[in-house]
Amino acid sequence: MRVTTAMQTEEPFALIRLITQSYARLVLVAFALVPAYLIGYLYFFQDRTLKFENHAFHEIAIAVATLEGLFVTYVTWQCYRSSGEPLLRWMMLGFFGFVLIYALHGAFTGFAHHDIWLFLAYGPASRLAMSVLLLVALLSYRQPADPAGRRVGRRYWLTWTIIFLVVDVLVALLATSRFAGIAPLRLMESTALTLSVLNVAVLMLRRIRSPLMVIYGISVTSFALSSLAFLLGSPWNHMWWLAHVIFASGFFLLSYGVAQAFLTTRSFATIYSHEELTARLAEAMARTESALQELQRTNQKLEHLAATDPLTGAANRRHFIERVEAEVARARRDGVPFSLLALDLDNFKWVNDAYGHQVGDTVLQGFVQACLDAIRPYNGVARVGGEEFMVLLSRTSLDAALAIGERIRAATAGTTFAGETGRKVSITVSIGISQFGSDGDTIDALLRTADQRLYHAKRHGRNRVTAT
Template identity: 70%
Template structure:
């Protein structure tokens, strides 16, 4: 059994073209807000306005609640994984929510102090762009310690800083510089610049995991929303489009956070499709190698379970299985088969005189000589200490006697080298039985072969008895 990774891989050209096409589609999708900005800029009257304070307050309230919810989910992910990127994302969402909320609260001030109403939007986007850019630079860094994650003083310090920014924006709104053209543009331009640098850095670092792709598209939306805010004026269509673009990026990034929450609680541990396929191929390769090794091990175990470990001959269990198979075949087609029962003569004397190691080598060489003397499809098995059996398929009694005699002569004709400095003379006694003639059960033919082996022993050993 094996597992194969699909062959017939597409050509490198097709792969290159499809990858390029996918990147173009992704880039085109990320730049959709730019097409809308260009349309309004060139084809819409910038003086057309939709001023609705209640709608604006409702939209900002919804955005603030959304920001608070995403901040909490992001913080939970950070507490569980300790990923530094999630820490900075949490601070980015938190800072945006605390500052942007006042943009809605002071909607009613639009006719009294336009800057108190207007500056909180760019301030919140600038703070968020700074924090998430820092977060991207920490992508794949080592996880923060549990102590750092649980340090509430750090979070309290950041909240205090965001409140201080709120107060500072209020102070600027009532200062003479609030009406200077560069004030709002500098904040919005800073957010645009940082978000653009963020995207460029992401591309240069070749970070292509799914969640970071979502991150990149979201940051692109943040940059384009700042561009739209710079081009628009309060309440006109470009200004409302800027809000919609930023909201789209915010919702998309929050979707990434939720995806992280439901998977690994981390942005850096979600793999791209290419990485998943590479890991799958690697895992399948390991599985295939493991299966092959398991198959080899099973074959080895099966061989060990059916083989005498000393001589390599079949053991008694395998021999009985083969004899039963031959009985079934003989009953089906009438083909004869015979058995040889073999016993080395005076083997105890060999062990006592030369030692058990020499006796073991004699047994090993005995099996080798037996195999040389029998036919390729015959089988030899060790069924006792020095007792062996030979199965002879397609052999009647006369043929079996001849093979037995060949074995006897081969054993007696050449002294055994047992690595003891002198050869050992070995002989073997053999009893022969034939299925059908001497019985039609395994017990009957085994018993008959053993009886004739016993007769061979009593007739002087070193002989074959077949009747």
């Protein structure tokens, strides 16, 4: 029943998601085609005889566009220097080439009456140059980053500057030659239109949908529609001015994308889409979780090392005292006693002298294991000195502790420890026991009593357990 309910809930959600995605794409398409609505309106309803010829306004507009273009060129160059993306390199050249060519369209505004072709030719030439370079930019999308040396090489950028200046000269020669006329201008504008449409088609075929590339696609659509408006208009009429506005809108939108790249990743290819953000966030959270787990494991290892004798693996004196302090507090609260065992290996110095310290270390390790086996389920074994050990027996009376101490003594006496030299070593242990309550209610009193009884066992023949 629960599975069926979950499936029923999931299906409407998937349908709503599909509808929402379709709606979002339709909104983007409708927004990108806004200039087309304006073009259609003017084409069918404008009075073609109406004109607005204002040279000063045109020159100011071109000057503003030139300065804005230089700024965007610089920002794009900074992004390219950082990321090395070929896409940004070609975009930067597209902006720069447009500025160097388009600036003369404004500079020759005053020639509009006696040399109309010199005035007009730089407009379609600049848009053609930009459309070529933007198409090359799109085709280089996701290509490997350029090496650092190429990003700052002056010769490369100087070469392109010369190319754009040569284009300026060639346009001037065309505009003042016998081939000057409306046909070459329409050819350049039509080619720019075709390349911009091709740019949008490639973008859609490659299914590039990151946010900045969506901005790129809408901008290039605006460039295509501006070329269409220029082809349908004539100098100074409303369609001609609309074409300028459409192109400027696309240019401003693309410059916004460049600014966003500069303020974030300085890249067009590695910018955030919702899916990429979700994936990267999940990846970052996974890395963080892994790092936290590793840190936790490291802390646990450090805590273990700080609380453990490195040779035998038993608790060290500091950790043992902390455990006894906690046990004292619990015993005072609950009224249930516990016991301590003080252990000392008999004649252990003789083992080190006769067999060496390596064998002695092996004996210590084997003794701790024998203690652990003997006191199960307790595990409170601590090494508090060279061959001195303590055992904490929670909730254990003196009689039970005496029995456990006897098990430890018997297990030790009955075990033969093998040294690294192959020799067999036998050893015994003396044990003193104290109990919380009857032997005191402080750590010092309990430890002192256990030690006294340990030394009593030593003085009376060793290999014995003393509880009184």
